[in-house]
């Protein structure tokens with residue numbers, strides 16, 4: 403089968419599209435024939451070595467497809483089942499092995515591309531708005547990169563929980579997508595000091611929560627946007643990592659709270675995983691949550707997909723098709 407592997411950390415040239423043996427599932431595992439694999443920032447971090455493991459590494463942590471074989475004594479799934487998974491390594495390939503507890507059934511009414519697209523970004527939007535800081539009616543949330551893949555979904559989930567949403571974007575095209583997702587206010591943070599604008603839009607009170615996936619470029623100003631005892635939810639670093647911080651800053655900014663959450667810790671067991679993903683799939687099937695697939699690339703062109711995401715182009719989900 404074909405797979406995209408990294409033998410040495412590096413730039414786009416580190417992505418090797420090559421022939422490897424089709425893997426066999428072991429105890430508690432199934433093999434999935436992949437129809438669509440998601441491209442995520444974490445794959446870039448694995449490519450460049452920000453997150454290190456053993457090499458060679460097959461990239462990718464998210465996909466949807468059909469079960470093609472199961473390991474000994476597996477009864478939870480069978481060949482032919484339509485499934486999706488996240489937080490399992492090795493999805494930039496024609497086949498992947500996954501622990502069966504991580505496989506979720508795809509309901510009728512959701513196709514493989516939408517299922518793959520919804521796993522990481524959809525469940526992230528869910529855990530951020532429902533669990534990391536559980537939004538309630540009357541809250542105001544600031545969502546950075548609101549025209550990006552996670553951003554558009556987070557805006558929609560925040561709105562369905564009754565929050566007022568202020569989104570930030572860097573282009574007019576992304577502003578239109580953020581508004582379409584339901585953002586009440588959109589700030590172009592490439593042109594405007596967003597913290598000043600957020601204070602103005604909230605009569606100087608500040609927002610209840612900031613969901614920040616941008617990191618280095620937005621972090622300090624994000625803290626300025628919070629109300630007294632507000633919540634800073636730093637969940638990504640698309641512009642680079644935030645430097646170490648003095649806890650005294652939390653006091654100075656108004657006894658604020660801060661968390662740096664991670665999807666795998668909010669889908670830690672089968673019950674929690676199914677609870678989140680079933681909400682997301684049901685909302686999609688009912689037409690209440692719109693997943694925007696921005697670009698699909700053939701698996702052989704994973705470098706182009708990484709270039710697109712790193713180049714700040716993404717306006718929704720990016721998929722690889724084997």
Ligand SMILES: NC(=O)c1ccc[n+]([C@@H]2O[C@H](COP(=O)([O-])OP(=O)(O)OC[C@H]3O[C@@H](n4cnc5c(N)ncnc54)[C@H](OP(=O)(O)O)[C@@H]3O)[C@@H](O)[C@H]2O)c1
Pocket residue numbers: 442443444522523526547548549550551552553570571572573576615616619637638639640641642663664665666711712713714715716717718
């Ligand atoms: N902790 C978790 O559980 C979790 C889960 C999912 C994702 N994440 C993290 O969240 C971050 C965003 O991932 P995503 O899936 O949300 O992608 P995404 O929504 O498509 O975000 C990409 C957007 O980030 C913005 N951005 C700002 N500065 C950027 C830069 N220097 N380079 C590239 N993009 C930049 C861009 O929007 P503008 O042009 O409008 O600024 C871009 O469209 C990543 O760091 C990822 O690892 C974390």
